[in-house]
Amino acid sequence: MLETLYAWFIAPFDYAFMNRALVASLALSLAAPPLGVFLVLRGMSLIGDAMSHAILPGVALGFLLAGFSLPAMSLGGMLSGILVALLAGSVSQMTGHREDASMASFFLISLAGGVMLVSLAGSSVDLTHVLFGSILAVDSTALLLIALISSLIIIILAVIFRALVVECLDPLFLRGQGVRGGLVHSIFLGLVVLNLTAGFQTLGTLMAVGLMMLPATTARFWSTRLEGLIMISVLVALVSSSGGLLLSYHLSLPSGPAIILLAGVAYLFSAIFGRHYSLSARRRRRATPLGADMNE
Amino acid sequence: MDCSKHHGGTSLHGRGLSIPATLLLCYSLSVRPSLFRSSSHVPPSPPRRAVPLFADVLIGGASADICTDSPDTSVAGGLLVCGVVALMSRLQLKDLQLARGGRTVLEHIDGTFQDAAITALIGANGAGKSTLIQAIMGTLSPVSGSVECQVPAVRRAWLPQQLALDLSFPMSVEELIMTGTWPSHGAFKGYCGAHYRRGREIMTRLGISHLAHRPLGELSGGQRQRALIGRTLMQEAELLLLDEPFANVDTDTVDVLMEVLRDMARQGATILIVLHDMVHLSKLADDVLILAEGHGRWATPDALLDRYTIGQLSRPPRLPLSFPGTN
Secondary structure (H helix, E strand, C coil), X not given: CHXXXXXXXXXXXXXXXXXXXXXXXXXXXHHHXXXXXHHHHCCCHHHHHHHHHHCHHHHHHHHHHHCCXXXXXXXXXXXXXXXXXXXXXXXXXXXXXXXXXXXXXXXXHHHHHHHHHHHHHCCHHHHHHHHHCCHXXXXXXXXXXXXXXXXXXXXXXXXXXXXXXXXXXXXXXXHHCCCCHHHHHHHHHHHHHHHHHHHHHHHCCCCHHHHHHHHHHHHCCCCCCHHHHHHHHHHHHHHHHHHHHHHHHHCCCCHHHHHHHHHHHHHHHHHHHCCCCCHHHHHCCCCCCCCCCCCC | CCHHHHHCCCCCCCCCCCCCHHHHHHHHHHHCXXXXXXXXXXXXCCCCXXXXXXXXXXXXXXXCCCEECCCHHHHHCCCHHHHHHHHCCCEEEEEEEEEECCEEEXXXXXXXXXCCEEEEEECCCCCCHHHHHHHHHCCCCCCEEEEEECCCHHHEEXXXXXXXXXXXXXCEHHHHHHHHHHHHHCCCCCCCHHHHHHHHHHHHHHCCHHHCCCEHHHCCHHHHHHHHHHHHHHCCCCEEEEECCCCCCCHHHHHHHHHHHHHHHHHCCEEEEECCCHHHHHHHCCEEEEEECCEEEXXXXXXXXXXXXXXXXXXXXXXXXXXXXXX
């Protein structure tokens, strides 16, 4: 029995590549979900998706100039992500276009540009790598970079946490307190870009969003508290990334989609059986008696 | 702000009064007891202004017109006390012109809001009340003229109309009230026990301590209004702008909020409140600014009440939506 368990859950990670992949995805699972929670709460769930397209041309350019070098590609992705976010923001400010419209336009342009650049430079195998990642090919440099970025995200998020929360709720109050809400918002978007650049190597530019959003949307069905949302989403991400790796090892599936699909299963399960807002919660007819929370 | 200071129950205006110093300080010390020590006593019926303004004298005397054309008459008035009140006022409007989308909403708005008093802002829908409030908060810059506000931005509080805030964010009542510590704590400093105790005091006072851990999204209109007032108490707001705070709120809540606002005014806060109800106005306001047809006129609540209730007691008193005497 124990041996079977060992063979299933522990033994795969004896391989160095699986080991590195595990550490990388666990690091991402700690940093990405909290960002996703804030995106969901602000009604910006699709921004992450759009951002993932925005980093593609930079990644492709890095790939063109420096070959398959992770630091160059990450740097390029980061720069192009931030550039596109700024451009979209300023175009919508200057033209009075709604921000989602200008963002959508820019992200489509960058996606097309990125795909074009990658195919000009290399084979379709490279394109698949960039778009969908290859978590099993994470080397120590990549691992270091991912761990570094993840730590940075968590630290910066901790620093801007209170401002971010207040900005979500009541931007005018924050402004009255002398904090520019726009600055907090930009830093937050910067963190999203940063997270996507860390994730693209392992999960690919398109899949990296999955580890950010799916755990966050799943958590929404289990908690109505911010702390709860963040903790549950991190937990979901940790479980689905290690589980997805195991699945991909045992069933020889591509690792990125396996991880995200597992998170997707968690989402669907929660949508049906979760404590709040789920299908079963809607059918539930129990209620706490009057005055039950008087002595909280 | 250190915690020990809070613990002892501080004066509402510990800091931030940077204007002509000593006079003001003496004044504030003499009339402002501690906000939180006075929480147990029931305030008497809404006190009238201690210092009569020249405008009062004018209206109470010869003139039957309830409006004074310019509040500056109160400054020019011979009464020394009036001069003092006007000088130390922390919020003044000077020939203000405000526009929205290129269309002038208000112009030639002049006036001095009394400190330590509640000024009611009345007028029909679309008369520019919310626009004026935005200009005072500094979110709308005037076309011409100026808003002169001595209150530091961190001590200004604004309660927008109901539903203007997205309260679906997962935050509890207590957490909302604790964000009122921003002026002293900023984005990083942790809250200490004394602050939590003070948050508790505020919630008890507002009658929402049993809701402390309830998410904001689950509150009723009256409860969220109490919670938002709680934040301004925590913030020790010196300038409070309330946009129809009593709309869709039950009478109990109105009573509690009125009492709290009265107390805040007594501590020295300058309060500006948009009202649509003559009963609320008669209970609460020390001064009235009527907005209509793009202009503003000042009046006293007594004069308004006299004019609009004499001989019509059977009819509920209504607020004037245009300048009295012009139609």
